[in-house]
Amino acid sequence: xxxxxxxMQLVYILAAxxxxxxxxxxxxxxxxxxxxxxxxxxxxxxxxxxxVLLIHDGTVTGVGWTVLIVGxxxxxxxxxxxxxxxxxxxxxxxxxxxxxxxxxxxxxxAVYGYIHDESAPGGVLGSTSVFTVLDVIxxxxxxxxxxxxxxxxxxxxxxxxxxxKGGRVLNVVLAVVVLGSAAFMLTTASLPxxxxxxxxxxxxxxxxxxxxxxxxxxxxxxxLNAFTGTAVAMAGFVIGNWALIVAGALxxxxxxxLTKLMADAxxxxxxxxxxxxxxxxxxxxxxxVSGDAQIRSIAADDAAIQLAYASKVIIVPGYGLAAxxxxxxxxxxxxxxxxxxxxxxxxxHPVAGRMPGHMNVLLAEANVPYPLLKExxxxxxxxxxxxxxxxxxxxxxxxxxxxxxxxxxSGMPILDVDQAKSIIxxxxxxGHGYAGIDNELYANPKTSMYFADAKKAVAEMTAAVKTLVx
Amino acid sequence: MSTAxxxxxxxFVLALLVGIEVIGKVPATLHTPLMSAANSxxxxxxxxxxxxxxxxxxxxxxxxxxxxxxFAAANVVGGYAVTGRMLKMFRRRAAPAAPPTPAAPATAAAxxxxxxxxxxxxTRP
Numbered sequence: 001x002x003x004x005x006x007x008m009q010l011v012y013i014l015a016a017x018x019x020x021x022x023x024x025x026x027x028x029x030x031x032x033x034x035x036x037x038x039x040x041x042x043x044x045x046x047x048x049x050x051x052v053l054l055i056h057d058g059t060v061t062g063v064g065w066t067v068l069i070v071g072x073x074x075x076x077x078x079x080x081x082x083x084x085x086x087x088x089x090x091x092x093x094x095x096x097x098x099x100x101x102x103x104x105x106x107x108x109x110a111v112y113g114y115i116h117d118e119s120a121p122g123g124v125l126g127s128t129s130v131f132t133v134l135d136v137i138x139x140x141x142x143x144x145x146x147x148x149x150x151x152x153x154x155x156x157x158x159x160x161x162x163x164x165k166g167g168r169v170l171n172v173v174l175a176v177v178v179l180g181s182a183a184f185m186l187t188t189a190s191l192p193x194x195x196x197x198x199x200x201x202x203x204x205x206x207x208x209x210x211x212x213x214x215x216x217x218x219x220x221x222x223x224l225n226a227f228t229g230t231a232v233a234m235a236g237f238v239i240g241n242w243a244l245i246v247a248g249a250l251x252x253x254x255x256x257x258l259t260k261l262m263a264d265a266x267x268x269x270x271x272x273x274x275x276x277x278x279x280x281x282x283x284x285x286x287x288x289v290s291g292d293a294q295i296r297s298i299a300a301d302d303a304a305i306q307l308a309y310a311s312k313v314i315i316v317p318g319y320g321l322a323a324x325x326x327x328x329x330x331x332x333x334x335x336x337x338x339x340x341x342x343x344x345x346x347x348x349h350p351v352a353g354r355m356p357g358h359m360n361v362l363l364a365e366a367n368v369p370y371p372l373l374k375e376x377x378x379x380x381x382x383x384x385x386x387x388x389x390x391x392x393x394x395x396x397x398x399x400x401x402x403x404x405x406x407x408x409x410s411g412m413p414i415l416d417v418d419q420a421k422s423i424i425x426x427x428x429x430x431g432h433g434y435a436g437i438d439n440e441l442y443a444n445p446k447t448s449m450y451f452a453d454a455k456k457a458v459a460e461m462t463a464a465v466k467t468l469v470x
Numbered sequence: 471m472s473t474a475x476x477x478x479x480x481x482f483v484l485a486l487l488v489g490i491e492v493i494g495k496v497p498a499t500l501h502t503p504l505m506s507a508a509n510s511x512x513x514x515x516x517x518x519x520x521x522x523x524x525x526x527x528x529x530x531x532x533x534x535x536x537x538x539x540x541f542a543a544a545n546v547v548g549g550y551a552v553t554g555r556m557l558k559m560f561r562r563r564a565a566p567a568a569p570p571t572p573a574a575p576a577t578a579a580a581x582x583x584x585x586x587x588x589x590x591x592x593t594r595p
Contacts (some may be wrong), residue, residue, distance in 0.1 A: 023489070043513065079544035098549050112526070115534075231507065244515060377500070
């Protein structure tokens with residue numbers, strides 16, 4: 001290493017340090033914005049260092065510069081436009097798209113490296129390592145897998161599990177072919193083998209995500225995020241760049257942790273999620289309350305009385321709330337209650353929404369102050385003190401059946417909504433959640449069902465509270 | 471195994487451990503911005519994409535460099551912009567600040583609530 005490249009590596013380490021500090025500052029909403037700025041600064045440093053490196057090297061052709069600059073500018077424009085215009089409900093799709101392009105770019109770095117070295121005298125053997133191969137495989141799988149995930153989230157592809165006949169056999173065959181060709185690549189310089197690895201991995205990504213149901217998306221996105229990080233770290237090994245290695249490892253760790261948290265919150269193993277979705281008939285549904293159990297329904301006026309004269313209300317939002325675009329209405333109702341001195345908080349289940357923490361962002365967008373957003377472990381002991389638990393668009397995560405063995409959701413951590421003094425459930429019908437079982441909460445004598453669309457129900461309750469308290 | 475590879479592996483493993491340590495402390499409230507921030511960080515692959523340019527002198531090389539630069543730039547710029555946009559929405563209090571600790575009003579007592587409402591939850595995260 002000469003002095004110049006050593007100095008460059010030091011600059012890259014500085015950038016990597018900025019990433020770590022940036023992530024560290026994200027441990028509180030109060031400092032998170034500064035964290036993002038520190039991280040951005042690290043990125044700017046890394047990119048400038050790379051440009052300096054390119055200029056110093058002096059071998060980049062005019063065409064090369066044009067290609068890189070035009071490509072980067074166009075990419076930036078597309079990225080900025082989508083970041084500015086995306087709806088918060090569509091955040092999971094956008095994150096998925098960023099996973100896709102990140103993984104794709106990482107794969108391309110290795111593909112290019114291989115093609116370039118292959119044509120060089122002496123071939124690739126000296127420089128092709130297991131990292132090149134891993135980068136190509138993981139990056140390609142992430143690319144198509146994330147595109148499919150984004151398509152499912154956007155509704156372009158059906159959200160229900162798509163089972164292809166013989167899909168599992170095909171997956172195994174693909175895996176064998178890809179790994180075999182990869183092993184061949186390591187010993188013999190071969191572009192066809194590279195092509196097989198790329199195409200095989202792309203196909204594998206599609207087949208991996210297609211059979212996964214919409215409700216499992218928080219896990220899938222986290223997993224693909226971890227994949228992208230790993231692919232980027234592998235790209236770092238390929239080009240010997242520490243910034244890529246550190247950044248990739250950080251993202252890999254983040255994606256890995258979130259994957260585990262999400263899988264735990266659904267009480268399902270990763271293998272179970274990847275191999276087969278809910279409602280595919282693999283879990284026995286034990287006897288639960290039958291449809292003719294006592295269900296009480298409630299009207300807006302009665303609900304408003306309960307809410308307005310409560311001293312503590314816990315709102316339990318689920319994805320149905322976001323789907324109905326009711327988060328602003330809920331925030332307004334909560335504010336109205338708070339103005340009356342009612343203590344309002346929100347109970348957020350880890351898998352509320354379509355990606356980790358999604359519900360928090362949706363509520364933050366509706367101006368709900370973040371101290372009111374409570375995590376499951378924090379809010380559960382508070383339910384017995386709550387006069388009213390208002391469940392809007394959440395289903396399986398409130399089902400007490402999870403506490404008993406033998407049901408489809410047994411063992412899943414739930415919000416202890418049934419311990420509140422009274423419960424109002426806003427729901428369009430008695431339909432099932434993703435787990436496909438009855439919710440025993442609805443038959444609880446303390447529960448009143450408010451049958452309406454979330455947005456309409458919230459508006460009606462708000463109006464009723466206003467009339468009531470004048 | 472070369473010294474360079476051992477160094478790279480050391481850095482990788484240590485960074486992974488640092489990542490687990492640091493990210494384990496991020497509250498669930500911020501998990502979406504965290505993932506988005508992690509997304510923008512893996513946009514560092516832009517550096518890798520740009521370095522392709524050093525040796526590409528063929529049409530195939532130029533195409534790969536173009537696509538890689540496009541992908542990586544979209545990732546990094548979009549990632550940081552959307553993370554910033556999300557984090558801006560996290561406020562401690564809505565603009566018209568409510569009184570800090572309104573005591574539970576008489577209405578609660580009138581309603582026959584036996585429990586004395588405890589002190590309002592601290593607004594600390």
